[in-house]
Amino acid sequence: xxxxxxxxxxxxxxxxxxxxxxxxxxxxxxxxxxxxxxxxxxxxxxxxxxxxxxxxxxxxxxxxxxxxxxxxxxxxxxxxxxxxxxxxxxxxxxxxxxxxxxxxxxxxxxxxxxxxxxxxxxxxxxxxxxxxxxxxxxxxxxxxxxxxxxxxxxxxxxxxxxxxxxxxxxxxxxxxxxxxxxxxxxxxxxxxxxxxxxxxxxxxxxxxxxxxxxxxxxxxxxxxxxxxxxxxxxxxxxxxxxxxxxxxxxxxxxxxxxxxxxxxxxxxxxxxxxxxxxxxxxxxxxxxxxxxxxxxxxxxxxxxxxxxxxxxxxxxxxxxxxxxxxxxxxxxxxxxxxxxxxxxxxxxxxxxxxxxxxxxxxxxxxxxxxxxxxxxxxxxxxxxxxxxxxxxxxxxxxxxxxxxxxxxxxxxxxxxxxxxxxxxxxxxxxxxxxxxxxxx
Ligand code: NI
Numbered sequence: 001x002x003x004x005x006x007x008x009x010x011x012x013x014x015x016x017x018x019x020x021x022x023x024x025x026x027x028x029x030x031x032x033x034x035x036x037x038x039x040x041x042x043x044x045x046x047x048x049x050x051x052x053x054x055x056x057x058x059x060x061x062x063x064x065x066x067x068x069x070x071x072x073x074x075x076x077x078x079x080x081x082x083x084x085x086x087x088x089x090x091x092x093x094x095x096x097x098x099x100x101x102x103x104x105x106x107x108x109x110x111x112x113x114x115x116x117x118x119x120x121x122x123x124x125x126x127x128x129x130x131x132x133x134x135x136x137x138x139x140x141x142x143x144x145x146x147x148x149x150x151x152x153x154x155x156x157x158x159x160x161x162x163x164x165x166x167x168x169x170x171x172x173x174x175x176x177x178x179x180x181x182x183x184x185x186x187x188x189x190x191x192x193x194x195x196x197x198x199x200x201x202x203x204x205x206x207x208x209x210x211x212x213x214x215x216x217x218x219x220x221x222x223x224x225x226x227x228x229x230x231x232x233x234x235x236x237x238x239x240x241x242x243x244x245x246x247x248x249x250x251x252x253x254x255x256x257x258x259x260x261x262x263x264x265x266x267x268x269x270x271x272x273x274x275x276x277x278x279x280x281x282x283x284x285x286x287x288x289x290x291x292x293x294x295x296x297x298x299x300x301x302x303x304x305x306x307x308x309x310x311x312x313x314x315x316x317x318x319x320x321x322x323x324x325x326x327x328x329x330x331x332x333x334x335x336x337x338x339x340x341x342x343x344x345x346x347x348x349x350x351x352x353x354x355x356x357x358x359x360x361x362x363x364x365x366x367x368x369x370x371x372x373x374x375x376x377x378x379x380x381x382x383x384x385x386x387x388x389x390x391x392x393x394x395x396x397x398x399x400x401x402x403x404x405x406x407x408x409x410x411x412x413x414x415x416x417x418x419x420x421x422x423x424x425x426x427x428x429x430x431x432x433x434x435x436x437x438x439x440x
Contacts, residue, residue, distance in 0.1 A: 028358055028429060031149035032422035038148070039417045042066075043141035044115040050104030050130045050137065052123065053168030054178045056081040059102045059140060063165045066144050070151035072163070079182035085163035086192065087150055089432060093159025096431045097194035098424060099180075099379060100136075100143035101169035107133040110408040124174060133410045135202035135392060138417055140165065142200070142390075145421040150428060159432045162192045169375055171337070180378035189382050196347055196436040198427055199376040199387045200420050204402045205367070206391025208413035211355050211423055212367035213388040215348045217269065219341035220298035221305065222373035223332040227252065227316045229280075230326045233289035242287050246280055248323040249291040253278075255319050259311040264304060271308055272298040272371050297332070298371045300340055338373035344384035350435055351386050351427050358426035359419055372405075384436075386427070390420035 042062070049058055060081045067074045067085035075084040081102075108129025109117045119130040132138075147163050164183070172178030177185075206212050229249045234242025253275055264271050273295065280291030297312075299305040309331050320327045355364045367389065376387050393402040394413040403409040430436075 027153060028149070028422050028425040031152065031425060032145070032418050035145045035148055035421065036418045039141045039145040039421060040414050042144055043137050043414070043417060046137040046140055047113075047132050048115040048117060050117050050119055050132045051102075052106060052121065052130055052173070053103040053170055054080045054172050054176055055121075056102045056167050060165065060167075063102070063140065063144065067147060067163065070148060072147065072151065078188065079167055079186055080178060081167040082183055083165040084188070084192070085147060085165070087147065087154065087157075087161040087163070089157030089159050089161075090155050091158040093157070093432055094195045094434065094436060095160040095162065095192070096428060096436065097162040097164055097192070097197040097379070097383075098143055098146060098428060099164040099166055099197060099199045099376060100139040101166045102136055102140050103168050103170055104130050104132045104136065105134055105170055105406060107131040107406065107408050109133070111411055131408065133407060134170065134405045135410070135412055136169065138202045138390075138392075138412055138420070139200065142417055142421045142424065145417075146424050146428060149421075149425050153429075157432050161428060161432070162194055164188070164379075180375040184378055184382065189379075194383055196344075196431055197379045197383050197385045198424065198431070199374075199379070199385070200390050200424055201374070201387070202392040202405075202412055202416055202420065203389040204392055204404045204410065205370075205399060206365065206389055207393050207395050207399065208391050208416040209359065209363055209395060209419055210391035211359055211364045211388055211419070212391070213343065213348065213352065213355060213364065213386070214367055214369065215343055215345040217300040217340050217369050218343050218387055219374045219377070220272070220300055220369065220371045221340040221377070222337040223297045223299075223305070223309075224334055224337050225295055225297060225309075225312065225331040226329070226333050227293040227312075227331070228328040229291045229293065229320060230328065231287070231289055231291075231323075234287050236285035236287055239287055242289075243324050244287050245289065245291040245325055246287065248320055248325040249278065249280065249293055251323070252293065252316050252319045252327075255315050256312060259308060259315065263311055264308065269300040269304060269369065270298075270371065271304055272296075273308060273312065294333075296337075298373065300369055338375055339377040339381055341374045341377040341387055342380060343386050344380070346438065347384040347436060348386050351431065354426045354430040354435065355388065355423050358423040388423070390416050390423065392416050
C-alpha cells in the first residue's frame with residue numbers, strides 16, 4: 001500500500017522530468033517538421049533555376065535575402081557569388097561553420113517533373129542544358145532551413161554559426177578561380193575561423209531517411225594527369241617509316257591497368273586510375289606524330305597516391321622507349337584537383353550521436369569511402385570537419401537501379417530534405433552546446 005502511494009507520488013514527478021528532457025530533445029525534429037514545406041519550396045525554386053559555377057547570382061540573391069530576413073550578418077560576393085551568413089547566439093561559445101554548395105552542372109535534365117530545369121546557357125563555346133544533377137539545390141535549401149530554425153532558437157544558443165553558401169564546388173569555368181579554395185584564399189577562415197566545419201551531400205547510394213558517415217577518409221582525393229606520346233608521322237601504308245604513337249598510347253593504356261590491379265595494396269584503401277581523353281590523328285591513312293592522353297587518379301592515402309604517380313610515369317616512359325617513342329608527362333597535371341575529404345575521427349565519433357539522435361541509430365550507416373571528390377576537403381583540411389551523406393533514393397526503389405549524382409536522370413526523394421535538415425540541425429545544436437569539443 002505504502003509502496004503504491006510512493007509510486008503514485010513519484011510517477012508524475014518522473015513524467016515531468018521526462019517531459020522536460022523530451023521537450024529539450026525535440027527542437028530539431030519540431031523545427032524540421034515545421035520548415036519542411038518551406039524547404040521543399042526553396043528547393044523546387046532553385047531546381048527550376050539552376051546556375052553554373054561562379055554564375056549563381058539568382059541563387060545567391062535568394063539566399064542573402066532569406067539570411068537578412070532572419071537577422072543574420074550577411075556578406076555577399078564572397079569568392080565571386082558566395083554568401084556568408086553569421087548567426088550570433090545569446091551567449092559566447094564555440095564557433096561552427098555549416099557549408100552548402102550552390103552550383104549546378106552542364107547537364108540537360110531528363111526527369112519528368114513540373115519544376116524540371118529548361119535552362120540552357122553557353123558553356124565552353126557550346127550551348128548546354130543546366131541541371132542540379134548533383135543535388136546542390138537540396139543542400140542550399142536544407143541549409144537555409146537550418147539557418148531559419150537556429151535563428152528562431154537564437155536566445156537559447158551559445159556561440160556562433162557561420163553559414164557558408166559556396167559557389168563553384170564542381171570547379172570554376174576554364175580560366176577562372178572559384179570554390180572553397182578561393183573563399184579561403186580571400187581569408188574566410190582568417191576572419192571567421194570555426195572550431196569545426198560541417199557539410200552534407202544528398203547521395204544515390206542510400207535511401208531517403210538514411211544518413212551515411214565514416215571516420216577518417218570519406219571521399220577520395222582527385223588528381224588529373226596528362227601524357228603526350230611523341231612518335232614520328234608517316235603514311236598509314238608505311239608504318240616502318242615512322243614511329244606509331246597510336247599503338248604506343250594503346251600499350252601505355254593497357255599496361256597502366258596493372259598499376260592498381262598488380263602493384264597497389266587495395267586491401268587497405270582503394271585507388272582508381274582512369275583515362276578519360278585520347279586525342280590523336282587527323283586522317284584515317286596518316287599515322288600522326290603525337291597522341292595526347294588525359295585521365296584521373298583517385299586515392300585516399302598520400303603514399304599510395306605518390307606510388308601511383310611513380311608507376312604511371314615509369315610505365316609511360318618505358319613502354320614508349322620500347323617502341324622508340326618518347327613521352328612528355330605532367331603527372332599530376334595540377335597540385336590536386338581535390339584533396340581527400342577526411343572526417344576528423346574524434347569529431348565524427350562525438351557527433352555521430354547527434355546524427356543517431358536526429359534520425360534513429362539504425363538509420364545512420366557506416367559507409368565505405370567513396371571515390372568521388374569534394375572541395376569541402378579544403379575547409380576540412382584547415383579545421384576539424386565532418387561530412388555526411390543524406391540518402392536520396394525513394395525507399396521503394398532498389399538502390400542498384402538509382403541514377404547516380406551527375407546523371408540527367410538523377411532524382412531526389414524530397415523526404416530527404418527534412419531528414420538532412422534535422423540531422424544538420426541536431427549536429428549544430430549539440431556542437432554549440434559543446435559536443436564538438438573534447439571533454440575537459
Ligand atoms: Ni555535388
